[in-house]
Amino acid sequence: MNNCNRKLPWLARWHVLLLACVLALAACGGDDDDDSASGNGGSTGGSSTVAANAVSIAIGGGPANNINLPLVSVTICAPNSSRDCQTIDNMLVDTGSSGVRVYASVLAPSIPLPQELLADGSALVECAQFADGNTWGPVMRADIKMASQLATAIPIQVIADTRFPAVPTECVNSGEILDTVRSFGANGVLGIGVFQEDCGIACALTIGHGIYFSCTTATCRTVAAPMAQQVQNPVAFFATDNNGVAITLPAVPAEGAANVTGLLVFGIGTQSNNALGSATVLTVDPDTGLFTTIYKGNALRRSFIDSGSNGLFFPESTIPACTSGFYCPPATLSLTATHQGLNGVQREIPFTVANADVLIKNNPGARAYGNLGGPGLSVDMFDWGLPFYFGRTVFTAIEGRATPGGVGPYYAY
Known part of the structure; x- marks a missing residue:
């Protein structure tokens, strides 16, 4: 299989x-x-x-x-x-x-x-x-x-x-x-x-x-x-660089890419290669690790950023689903949602969702796609998976650890 x-x-x-x-x-x-x-x-x-x-x-x-x-x-x-x-x-x-x-x-x-x-x-x-x-x-x-x-x-x-x-x-x-x-x-x-x-x-x-x-x-x-x-x-x-991580991945073309490499950097604000710079800090619930995504006027309060998810998973009844479990819209959709941290900070996020069946079939050699989405587990959940990371540096701060952006837990990008 x-x-x-x-x-x-x-x-x-x-x-x-x-x-x-x-x-x-x-x-x-x-x-x-x-x-x-x-x-x-x-x-x-x-x-x-x-x-x-x-x-x-x-x-x-x-x-x-x-x-x-x-x-x-x-x-x-x-x-x-x-x-x-x-x-x-x-x-x-x-x-x-x-x-x-x-x-x-x-x-x-x-x-x-x-x-x-x-x-x-x-x-x-x-x-x-x-x-x-x-x-x-x-x-x-x-x-x-x-x-x-x-x-x-x-x-x-x-x-x-x-x-x-x-x-x-x-x-x-x-x-x-x-x-x-x-x-x-x-x-x-x-x-x-x-x-x-x-x-x-x-x-x-x-x-x-x-x-x-x-x-x-x-x-x-x-x-x-x-x-x-x-x-x-x-x-x-770790003895040093122990307050979180930064993941940097390049953007990928709409048709996907066969070989993509990036960096996993340990620490936040501890070395010259992990500075927060102007990254937006979104604090998350210290008990659950979740924040809110506002999508089409709905507050999806169980949202998280997750490199281990291979798509963007969210509730959307107007987009047909493939038999594969991803979404398969007739044409690629350009969508937006807003991240809202517990600190009240908001940031609008544009994203695209392509027809997964067509995309994968037409690009059999690709293993990295930035435009895959699918149904989520519940109506109040948005899983910002690996497509969110392409073209960004995303920081993950560990609970209770001091960083230049404040004490974790938080995400920043």
Whole structure:
């Protein structure tokens, strides 16, 4: 089956957990269902650097030959080790989630990552809930290296680890289990959103969330997970340049582009290459990470900017939808909407929506499109996905961190 990645949020928490999901789409290319299509995780060694605090982003098809996937390489090491390391290619750059997640199938068994244990000695395992499915796997400690930056011994999720094959009923019932690289569309996720933890206080205080589990060899049960043991945003643990990120991508032509590269820069206002300049700062709700989009007079209060979504997803009953899940208007539409932050700042945003079926069919070699849109999950939600990033520098500020634009969380562009 051909697959394209569509990233949408799961919002039932105090701190928003925004994670990637997969929607099957026609005409996206790729037939191989084997995880080996991913290149089995890349090579050993470090990722290539552009500056000491930056890495290159490639917009490519990834393991499943999808569209509009921003991909980077991430080096994962055993804690406090400079030798037990592996660089994992095709990791999805995701400003809509927090934390590193990697498939066990691409992680070398020789990398000895310690299991995160709860106070009673049981293993901490996570059911990360996606809009179209869930990832199941243990929380383990690892060093995360990118460019000159290092996050030491932070909790990450290892997806589909065979040591925990029995997925709890609560996880199965809340969504399809995305247990292969192919089903997800990438080798894992580099979650660098506005929050430090992937779930926050909700998962630390309650057990009814169905996200974190205490597992023994026999059973798993839902558990409250201390915030320090939850999967963490690695940027927040860098020694420097740790208050957020900036993503810069070039504009792409209306017909799309085959090869697009950009930059992921760590820090905001900490170096000459990550200055805010005249960027508009839009603060977001510190509990949900959301702001308001005003579209055709309607206030869509659950809006967010998300590099891991491959389109602009919003409610619009007047635009016909394709069988692929994107919109297919008879002709390309020029539209506008207005962003409104919690700080009251507004900015009008022009955007275009093309006929996705025609666009993809007529440009089979393209993997980057700036004019894809589709229906959203609800009438009050606007997901400003990867097309919003083309032709811009977009900043994502982490909660509680000081920046020249104020204390996060916020987006700026």
